[in-house]
Each structure stands twice: as structure tokens, then as C-alpha cells.
Amino acid sequence: MEERVVEFVNALRGRGVSVSTAESIDALGAIAVVGLEDPEAFKAALKTATVKRRRDVHVFEELFPLYFYGLESAGGTDSLEDGLQARLEEAMRAFGRGRELNPMLQLVLTGRGGEWESFIRMAAGEVGTAQLATRMQVGMYTRRIFDAFDWEELERQLDELLERLRDEGWAEEELLRLEEAFRANRDALRKQVRRYVEREQARNAERVPGAERMERLMGRPLSGLDEYELQQMRKAVDILARKLRNRINLREKRMKRGKVDIKATLRRNMQHGGVPFELRLKRKRMEKAELMVLCDISSSVARVSQFMLQFVYTIQDCLAKVRSFVFVDDLGEVTEFFRDEDIPKGVRRALSEAGIAYNARSDFGEVFRLFCERYLQDVGYRTYILVIGDARNNYNDPGLRHLERIRDRAKGIIWLNPETRPFWDTGDSVMGEYLPYCREARVCRTLKDLEDAIGSLLL
Amino acid sequence: MFTAIDEVRERLAEQRYICSKEIATAVFLAEKLGKPILVEGPAGVGKTDLGKVTAAALDREFIRLQCYEGLDEAKSLYEWEYSKQLLYTQILKDVLAEELAGARSLAEAVERVARQDEVFFSRKFIVPRPLLRAITSEKPALLLIDEVDKSDPEFEAFLLEILSDFQVSIPELGTISARHQPMVVLTSNNARELSDALKRRCLHLYIDFPEREQELEIVRLKVPGIGERLASQVVEVVQRLRKLDIKKTPGISETLDWARALVVLNADSLDQDLIRDTLNILLKYEKDIKKAKENLRQLASGAA
Numbered sequence: 001m002e003e004r005v006v007e008f009v010n011a012l013r014g015r016g017v018s019v020s021t022a023e024s025i026d027a028l029g030a031i032a033v034v035g036l037e038d039p040e041a042f043k044a045a046l047k048t049a050t051v052k053r054r055r056d057v058h059v060f061e062e063l064f065p066l067y068f069y070g071l072e073s074a075g076g077t078d079s080l081e082d083g084l085q086a087r088l089e090e091a092m093r094a095f096g097r098g099r100e101l102n103p104m105l106q107l108v109l110t111g112r113g114g115e116w117e118s119f120i121r122m123a124a125g126e127v128g129t130a131q132l133a134t135r136m137q138v139g140m141y142t143r144r145i146f147d148a149f150d151w152e153e154l155e156r157q158l159d160e161l162l163e164r165l166r167d168e169g170w171a172e173e174e175l176l177r178l179e180e181a182f183r184a185n186r187d188a189l190r191k192q193v194r195r196y197v198e199r200e201q202a203r204n205a206e207r208v209p210g211a212e213r214m215e216r217l218m219g220r221p222l223s224g225l226d227e228y229e230l231q232q233m234r235k236a237v238d239i240l241a242r243k244l245r246n247r248i249n250l251r252e253k254r255m256k257r258g259k260v261d262i263k264a265t266l267r268r269n270m271q272h273g274g275v276p277f278e279l280r281l282k283r284k285r286m287e288k289a290e291l292m293v294l295c296d297i298s299s300s301v302a303r304v305s306q307f308m309l310q311f312v313y314t315i316q317d318c319l320a321k322v323r324s325f326v327f328v329d330d331l332g333e334v335t336e337f338f339r340d341e342d343i344p345k346g347v348r349r350a351l352s353e354a355g356i357a358y359n360a361r362s363d364f365g366e367v368f369r370l371f372c373e374r375y376l377q378d379v380g381y382r383t384y385i386l387v388i389g390d391a392r393n394n395y396n397d398p399g400l401r402h403l404e405r406i407r408d409r410a411k412g413i414i415w416l417n418p419e420t421r422p423f424w425d426t427g428d429s430v431m432g433e434y435l436p437y438c439r440e441a442r443v444c445r446t447l448k449d450l451e452d453a454i455g456s457l458l459l
Numbered sequence: 460m461f462t463a464i465d466e467v468r469e470r471l472a473e474q475r476y477i478c479s480k481e482i483a484t485a486v487f488l489a490e491k492l493g494k495p496i497l498v499e500g501p502a503g504v505g506k507t508d509l510g511k512v513t514a515a516a517l518d519r520e521f522i523r524l525q526c527y528e529g530l531d532e533a534k535s536l537y538e539w540e541y542s543k544q545l546l547y548t549q550i551l552k553d554v555l556a557e558e559l560a561g562a563r564s565l566a567e568a569v570e571r572v573a574r575q576d577e578v579f580f581s582r583k584f585i586v587p588r589p590l591l592r593a594i595t596s597e598k599p600a601l602l603l604i605d606e607v608d609k610s611d612p613e614f615e616a617f618l619l620e621i622l623s624d625f626q627v628s629i630p631e632l633g634t635i636s637a638r639h640q641p642m643v644v645l646t647s648n649n650a651r652e653l654s655d656a657l658k659r660r661c662l663h664l665y666i667d668f669p670e671r672e673q674e675l676e677i678v679r680l681k682v683p684g685i686g687e688r689l690a691s692q693v694v695e696v697v698q699r700l701r702k703l704d705i706k707k708t709p710g711i712s713e714t715l716d717w718a719r720a721l722v723v724l725n726a727d728s729l730d731q732d733l734i735r736d737t738l739n740i741l742l743k744y745e746k747d748i749k750k751a752k753e754n755l756r757q758l759a760s761g762a763a
Contacts, residue, residue, distance in 0.1 A: 020659050026494065030662075033491045034464065034484065041464050044484035052658035054499065054649075054665055277541045317651050 001036065002028060008067040009050060011203050015063070016235055017056040023049060043068070055342075066199040080110055080181055084174065091168070095161055104149055105157050108185045109178060116189055120196050123148040129200045138201055142194045151186075158182055214239075221445040222303045223418065230303075233447060234344060237307055240451050241314035247455075248318045288320035289411075289457070290382045294371070296389035297326045297351055298362045304418045304444055305388050306347055309334075311450055312386075313343045320382065323375075324350065329363035331370040332356050362392055364430070365399025372402045379409045384457065388416045388444070391424070391431040398430045403437045412439030416453055420445065461487050461517075474512040476505070477669075477677045485664040486513055495622050495643035497607075497658065500666035502648055503710020509666070510603035510644040519601040519642060524589035526610035532617060536627060537591045540584045547579065580631035590621055591635070599639040607657075608647040615657055622660060669711065671698050677711060682718045692729040693718045697741070699758050705747040717741045731759045 009024045019027075027049040034045040043064060051060045080088065092106055107115055127144045131137075162175050214236050217229060225233065264280035293312055295305035309324060316322050316338075323335045334350035351358070379385070385406060407413055415438045417424065417431060424431035435441055442453050461467045467483040478486075486509070489496040498506045514521035524535055548555070558575065562568040587595065593602040607615065621627065622643060626636040645661060647653060669677065675694045678685065685693075697714045709717075717740045726733055735755060742748045751758065 018655065023659055026492070026662070029492055030488050033488060038464070040480050041484045044481040045488055047481070048485045048488060048496075048662045048664055052497070052661070052663040057665070272541060272545055275545075277545075 001031070004067060005031065005046070008046075008063065011063050011067065011199070012050060012056075012059060014203055015059045017051065017053075017059050019050050023052075026050075039068075063199075063202060066195060066202060080177075084177065085110060088178070091165060092161070095164060102150070102154055102157055105154055105161070108154070108189060109158075109182055116192055117196075119149075120145065120189075120193055123193075124196065124200070129197070129204075132197065132201050132204055135201060138194065138197050141197045141200075142190070145197065146190050146193045149189075218447040218451075222307060222447065223300075223445070225303075233307070234310065236447060237310050238314060240447065241311055244451065244455055245315050245318055248315075288318065289384050290321045290380065291319050291323070291384050291386060292375070292379065292410075293322065293324040293386045294331075294367070294388065295324065295326045296328065296362060296387075297356060297358050298328045298360070299358060300392070301388060301390050301418050302351065302358065304416070304450070306351065307447065307450060308386075308388050308416070309338075309347050309350060310343055311454060313338045313346065315454070323378075325371070325375075326350055326354050326356050327362075327367040327370075328356050328358055328360045329366055330356055330360075331367050331374070333375075361394040362389065363396045364389065364391060364393050364434075365397040365402070368399040368402035368406065372405050376405065376409060379406065381409075381411055383410045385410045385413045386416065386457075387413065388418075390417055390419050390429065391415075391434055392428050393430045395428050398433050400433060400437070403434060407437045413437055414439060414453070414457060415441040416444035416450075417441065418445050419443070461490055463487075467516075470516040471512055474515045475680055476508060476512040477673060477680060478509070479669075479673065482509065482664060482666060485662055489644075489662055490517070490642060492662075493640055493642075495645060495661045496664055497645045497647065497653070497661035498664045498666060499647045499649060501668065501708060501710060503712040504666045504668060505711055506646040506666055507603065507605055510601060510605075510646070513642070513644065514601035514603075517599075517601065517642070520596050520598045521603065522589050522593045522596070522600050522641070523603045523605060525605050526607050526614070528609060528611060530610050530614055533588075535588050535590050535614070536621075537588055537629065538586045539580070540586050544579050544584050547584075577631075582632065585629070585632075591627060593641040593643075594621075594625060594627060594637040595635060596641070597638070600641040602641045602643045604643065604645045606648060606650075607645045608650040608653060612654065615654055619656055619660065668701055668708070671695070674698070674711065674714060678714060678718050681715050682722060685718055685722050686727050688728050689721060689726060690718065693721065696729065696734060696758050700741065700751060703750060703754060705742065705750055706744045707742065707747060709741045713741050729759065731755055734759055 005028060006024065009019050009027065012019050027046055030045040030049045031042065034041045036042055046064075047057075047060055051057055088109065089106075092101075095101070104119060107119070123145045126148055127141065129141060132141050158179075162178065165175060165178075166172075214232075217225070217233060218236060218240075220229075222230075222233070259282045261280045261282040264282075265276055265278070266274070268278050268280050269276045291312065293308065295301075295308060297305050305326070312319075312322055312324070322338075323333065324338070325331055325333050332354040334346075334354050337349040337353070338346040403413070415431075415434065419429070419431075420443050423429065431441070442449065444450055444453055461470065464480065464483050464487045467487045468478060468480070471478055471483070471486075485496055488494070498509060500506055510523075511521060513519075555572070555575075558571055559568050562571060585591075589602065593600045604618070607618070610618075624636075625640050626634055628634040668674075671694055674697070675691060678690045678694060682690070693714065697709055697717070701708050717737065720737060720740050721729075721733075724733075724737070735752060738748050738751055742751060
């Protein structure tokens with residue numbers, strides 16, 4: 001059982017749930033205390049010791065039955081009655097003398113499902129499950145592993161056994177019972193194999209990539225990633241954002257030290273007759289930035305925008321306020337979609353439900369005009385405006401006067417452009433015209449760029 | 460001591476707290492393994508109460524530390540009682556003068572005062588705060604650290620230290636270790652994500668809104684004199700209300716308040732008018748109330 005728990009913990013880790021060694025030891029300790037008799041308590045104990053985040057609960061719920069199914073229901077095997085079982089075992093010993101008996105025969109006949117596992121593992125080892133990655137393959141692998149048990153041979157041995165028992169004078173209904181158990185347990189075994197395969201698949205599928213690979217992915221342009229890599233990047237964003245948040249929190253902690261505030265110290269120590277027992281320090285209040293993010297979601301920039309949104313919302317507790325907008329040639333606010341905890345879902349909805357046609361042609365001038373018209377009054381002296389776009393304006397009016405109005409009101413405009421500098425101002429790009437209005441303009445092609453941009457903005 | 464999970468349930472039920480197996484298991488393990496337990500969940504599902512009733516069920520002294528932004532060591536652990544120290548020095552001026560009489564230099568005088576240091580930095584002048592009380596308590600204690608998410612990250616780090624060895628070192632007095640390791644329950648409303656380090660050290664329990672059956676049981680237990688029909692209607696309406704998209708979903712405490720109010724109003728069953736008139740007990744935002752009123756028919760149908 002301990003082995004199974006460790007395996008389960010590994011599977012959780014594989015799916016991105018962080019379970020420390022100390023926690024897996026706790027889990028084992030908890031199980032030792034609770035025992036195995038009560039499946040509900042067993043599950044609760046395991047859960048309380050390993051899953052510490054609400055969003056990880058679904059992973060737990062998904063994997064648990066794959067690993068501990070036998071505990072949840074007796075496994076659907078057909079166990080022989082005790083008396084029959086004992087007699088069969090004796091008969092089998094005699095039957096096995098002087099010949100090579102397939103060990104599975106007895107296991108299948110007696111229906112002790114708990115002992116099947118190691119044989120399934122062996123068979124799976126022969127077949128090899130490293131290539132198993134998608135759900136589509138589950139059926140095929142189940143069949144392969146199941147067939148590896150050599151059922152022809154088993155059936156033959158069963159027939160022989162029954163023949164012999166009949167000669168020994170066993171009652172006909174007992175023989176029928178044995179045959180029935182054999183068939184039932186063969187089906188149960190098939191199910192167990194299937195569960196084993198599903199488990200392997202779940203483990204292989206959503207493995208979180210290692211640090212090295214992550215590092216490499218972070219340096220690759222987002223536009224060049226395939227769907228699978230993108231999925232991994234989404235996880236990377238989470239990790240990055242958490243790191244950044246810790247850095248910011250640390251900075252806030254340092255800010256708490258400061259110089260002695262004479263006035264406050266005197267006031268405070270009046271009660272001690274003016275003897276300064278308690279010092280009061282001057283504290284600088286760290287102002288949290290307000291952020292308004294304008295994301296171009298036309299196909300050329302959508303990816304960077306998508307990651308930007310995820311990033312910003314993951315660290316939103318370090319910011320005073322975040323509002324987000326998406327645009328192509330029209331502008332829509334998407335802040336509402338991020339009310340829930342589920343940020344990736346918010347990003348998906350922001351891109352699809354904001355009512356902005358992403359196959360239109362970008363028109364930055366129009367977008368800035370709309371922004372001034374609708375939201376300029378909400379821009380304050382603490383507000384940073386973050387624009388993500390390639391400044392390819394399709395030869396429309398660049399709308400500089402609107403951008404100027406925004407600049408005058410905001411703390412600063414920061415422009416992230418997914419194109420590298422040599423491409424700025426080529427063709428219909430008007431980046432050069434926008435530059436004077438930006439406090440900062442950066443190239444932002446990779447996740448690393450994104451992290452740097454946000455980091456320098458906030459730190 | 461609890462000996463079995465079901466016993467936890469029974470003993471908590473004696474304290475008039477109905478809980479699921481999951482909750483009972485977590486409490487059982489927390490006590491057995493001596494680990495803190497972190498309870499999360501929406502407001503009003505009985506997180507704080509769980510701490511209180513567990514203390515009562517185990518006959519432990521209940522000590523509560525309410526967290527808020529700016530909470531620091533002085534308010535949570537211990538503090539020197541400055542004014543008392545000052546007062547004592549004033550009163551003892553003469554004794555001190557005697558002590559200092561004949562000192563030939565300033566250095567010698569300081570030396571003599573320093574020898575009397577421990578008089579003023581003894582336990583007499585310490586104000587113990589909840590954490591120190593939990594550690595020094597004569598009787599085994601249960602320490603409830605309420606709404607830990609409201610405290611600052613630094614305080615969380617400080618808590619970690621206490622929670623891992625249950626000892627406190629006071630520079631002037633030395634190290635004080637716990638007589639009995641207190642049982643610790645932390646609650647969080649998820650105002651911010653707690654640090655991984657803290658979560659790692661705790662068992663984790665998420666309490667969600669109760670199922671219909673369980674809530675009904677709670678209402679029956681906590682609201683004496685409520686009719687069977689009214690009780691099931693109340694629970695039904697609340698359960699439906701939780702499915703609406705509203706800002707502040709009513710917790711168990713709201714359900715109980717509402718049920719009590721209805722009993723006071725002498726209602727024996729619900730109808731649409733009664734629901735409309737008493738919604739403000741259940742919902743705390745104007746917008747939510749409006750939304751509920753729009754869906755009144757749907758809320759009441761079948762239930763009332």
C-alpha cells in the first residue's frame with residue numbers, strides 16, 4: 001500500500017500538484033492512523049495531507065479512483081466460497097505437480113484481485129507503455145496487455161484441470177461454479193488492465209516539463225510554439241508569476257524598515273513622561289500600481305496578449321487594480337471575465353466573448369479614440385497603460401492626439417511589441433510615431449521578455 | 460483524545476456541530492499527528508466554529524488569535540508592560556537610590572543598576588498574548604488562528620517558526636517551550652494565497668456549503684421549535700439561492716439566522732411574500748436581493 005501511495009503522489013506531482021517529501025510522509029502517517037477499512041476516511045486522510053490548494057482538488061479526484069479503485073468497491077471480482085476455495089487449492093497443488101502451471105490460472109480462478117496487479121505490471125513491462133500518451137490509445141494497450149497473458153494456454157490448462165477434478169469425483173455444479181468464476185474474473189481482469197492503462201496514460205499525458213526544458217521554451221518566440229508547447233507554457237506562466245509575486249512581497253517587507261519618526265515617537269511616549277520607550281518609524285508607503293492593459297488580439301499578436309493577460313491576473317494581488325481591454329479595430333473591456341479564480345478560463349473567454357472580431361484589420365488610432373471617449377476619466381495619476389500590439393495600423397490615421405491625451409493623464413504608457421526592432425516602421429508599422437509618447441517600449445516575443453517587462457514595471 | 464473518526468463525529472455532534480466524514484477525518488488526524496490544520500472555505504460555513512467545538516469536545520482551553528493587517532509579534536506573542544515597569548521604577552526610586560549610594564563613578568552606578576536588570580525583565584512584567592498563552596497554558600490548549608489570510612506575509616513567516624517547534628525565545632528570559640503542545644486550527648477566507656511553506660506544514664481541509672440533508676440536520680439541531688415543513692423549505696430555498704450568480708452566497712450562519720427569524724415571526728411554512736419580505740436576512744447586498752426577487756417564483760416553486 002505504501003508503494004501505491006508513493007506512486008500516487010508521484011502522479012499528482014506529474015500533474016503539477018506540488019507535494020513535498022514531508023507531505024508524502026505525512027500522508028503515509030495519516031493512512032497508518034486511519035487504516036484501510038473505511039474507504040471514505042482513507043480518501044479524506046490522503047486528501048487532507050496532500051492537496052493544499054482548492055484548484056488541485058480536481059486532479060486528486062481524477063487520479064484517486066485510478067490508483068485506489070480496489071478500495072472504493074471490492075473490484076468486481078468473483079471470489080470463491082471458502083470451503084470450495086480450500087479444496088481447490090489442494091487440488092491445484094496436486095495438479096501442478098510435475099508440470100509447468102501458469103500462475104495466473106489460480107489467481108483468476110480464485111478471484112483475488114489484489115494479487116493481479118504485479119502480473120499486470122509484468123505484462124505491461126513486456127508490452128511497454130512509454131509511448132502511451134493519448135486517451136485514444138487506451139483501448140489498444142489494454143488489449144495488448146490483456147492478450148499477453150496467453151489465454152489459449154490458460155483455457156487449455158483450465159479444461160485439463162476440470163477434467164481431472166471430474167475424475168476425482170467433484171460434483172458437476174462445483175465444476176460449473178469454477179468455470180463461471182473463471183469467466184467472471186477474466187472480465188474483471190480485463191477491467192483492471194484497463195484501469196492500469198488509464199493510470200499510465202494519465203501519468204504520461206500531462207507531465208509538467210522539467211526546469212531545463214522550461215528555460216529553453218521561455219526563450220523561444222511565442223509565435224513559433226506548437227499547441228503542446230503552448231500548453232506547457234501556460235503552466236510556466238503560473239510558476240513565473242508566483243516567483244515574481246514573492247519578489248514583490250519581499251520588497252514590501254524591506255520597505256517596513258525606516259528612519260525614526262521624531263514627531264510620532266514623542267507623541268507615542270507622552271504616557272511615559274516623554275521618555276522614548278517606543279520608537280516610531282517613518283514608513284514609506286509602497287504605492288501599488290494601477291494597470292490598464294490594452295491587448296491587440298488580431299491574429300499576429302494574440303498569443304503574446306493571451307499570455308500577458310494570464311500573467312497580469314496571476315499577480316493581480318500585487319497591483320492596486322487591473323482593468324483589461326482587448327481590441328482589433330474596436331475596443332471591449334474584459335475585466336469581468338477575470339472575476340473568477342480560473343484565470344485560463346478568463347483568458348479564453350476574453351478572447352472569444354468580448355465581441356471583438358479578431359479577423360478584422362487593426363486600427364490603433366480608432367482604438368485610442370474609443371479609449372479616450374469611454375475610459376479616459378478612469379485613468380489616474382497612478383495608472384500605467386500597457387499596450388500590447390505590433391503598431392501595424394493598416395495605413396489608418398495613427399490617432400496621435402488621442403494617445404497624447406492618454407499620456408498626459410496616466411503615469412506612463414508602456415508598449416510591448418512582439419516584433420523585433422528592425423521591423424518597426426517597416427510597411428504599415430507606425431511604431432516610430434508612437435514612440436515619443438511611450439515611457440518605455442520593448443520588444444516582447446518570448447515569455448522571458450514578458451517577465452522582464454512586468455518585473456521592471458513593478459519592481 | 461479521540462480514538463476513532465466516528466467518535467469525532469459523535470463528540471462534535473454532542474457540541475451541536477454536525478460535520479461530514481471529511482471534516483471529522485481531518486480533525487482526527489490533526490489531533491493524532493499533532494499537526495496544525497488549515498481550514499478554508501467560503502464565509503459562514505462554520506470554520507471558526509469548528510475550532511471552538513473541537514476545543515470543547517476535547518476539553519482543551521480555547522485560545523483565539525484574530526488576524527488582521529498589521530498584526531505583529533507584540534500583539535500576538537508577548538509584550539513588555541512598559542508603563543508598569545516605569546511605575547515600579549518610580550515607586551522604587553528610594554531603594555534604587557540606596558543601591559546607588561556610594562557609587563564612585565557613573566560607570567559603577569550603571570553596573571549596579573544592570574545587576575538588578577532581571578527584576579524588571581521578569582515574567583511579572585510580561586503581557587502574554589494568545590500565542591504565548593497557548594504555549595504556556597497549564598491545561599492543553601486549542602489555538603485558533605482566525606483569518607490568517609488577513610495578516611501580512613511576514614507574520615505568516617513568524618507563525619511558521621512558532622508552529623514548527625512550539626517554543627518561544629524571549630531574549631531576557633530565555634526559551635520557553637510548550638508544556639503541552641497546543642492543537643492548532645487556522646482558518647482562511649482566501650483573501651490572498653497563503654505561502655507554500657505554511658500550507659506544507661498543515662493538514663488541509665476545505666469546507667464547502669453543506670449538502671441538503673446535512674444542512675437540514677443542522678437547522679433542526681440549532682433552531683429549536685422549527686417545524687419540519689418550514690425547516691425543509693428554508694433549506695431548499697437556500698440551496699437554490701446558492702446556485703444563483705450572486706455576490707455573497709449565504710452560508711450556514713445566514714440560513715440559521717433566517718430560520719430563527721421565521722420562527723420568531725411564527726411562520727409555519729414559506730410563501731413568496733414571506734420570502735420577499737425576509738430576504739434581507741439572507742442576502743447582504745442590494746444587488747443580490749434584487750436578483751433573488753427577480754427569481755422569486757423559481758426559488759419558491761415546489762418549496763413553498
